Amino acid sequence: MYVKQFDGEFVWRCKMKRLIGAEIRGLQNLIARQLDGLTSTLGEDFLSGPNLFILKYLMENEEKDVFQCDLEKVLSVTKSTCSKVLTTMQQKGLIERSGVSDARYKKISITEKGKNLVEKFDKFIYDHDESLVKGLTDEQIQTFLYCIDTIKSNIQNK
Numbered sequence: 001m002y003v004k005q006f007d008g009e010f011v012w013r014c015k016m017k018r019l020i021g022a023e024i025r026g027l028q029n030l031i032a033r034q035l036d037g038l039t040s041t042l043g044e045d046f047l048s049g050p051n052l053f054i055l056k057y058l059m060e061n062e063e064k065d066v067f068q069c070d071l072e073k074v075l076s077v078t079k080s081t082c083s084k085v086l087t088t089m090q091q092k093g094l095i096e097r098s099g100v101s102d103a104r105y106k107k108i109s110i111t112e113k114g115k116n117l118v119e120k121f122d123k124f125i126y127d128h129d130e131s132l133v134k135g136l137t138d139e140q141i142q143t144f145l146y147c148i149d150t151i152k153s154n155i156q157n158k
Contacts (some may be wrong), residue, residue: 055118058110
């Protein structure tokens, strides 16, 4: 920040640098707001954007055993946040948790209700993703994804 004298008065000027973290947070907020609006428009007010991503992940990984720790890594969220989201989703009838041989873990599965919602929203999810990259080349998209992966790695290795 610096001060420049102009016609006898001091004017404060700030050279604001675009901060990567703030830009990513702003982008995340915009995307979440859009997805929440989409679910509301389609009559599923109780379904949030993160719920959709979790359901989609569970459906695409149905042949695997998926546990809370897997979702924590994929979503980059804390154990407590993931637990709260999964508990709410279970109460809504979107997922089930079942015990496995190791009592410390609960396998997370998508229910028929959850599958029906994924099928209902699938086209909208892909259309939304396409709208996000409109005007970008495949090379720019790959570079962007590389940058995201690098930033994630930098954060996790700190």
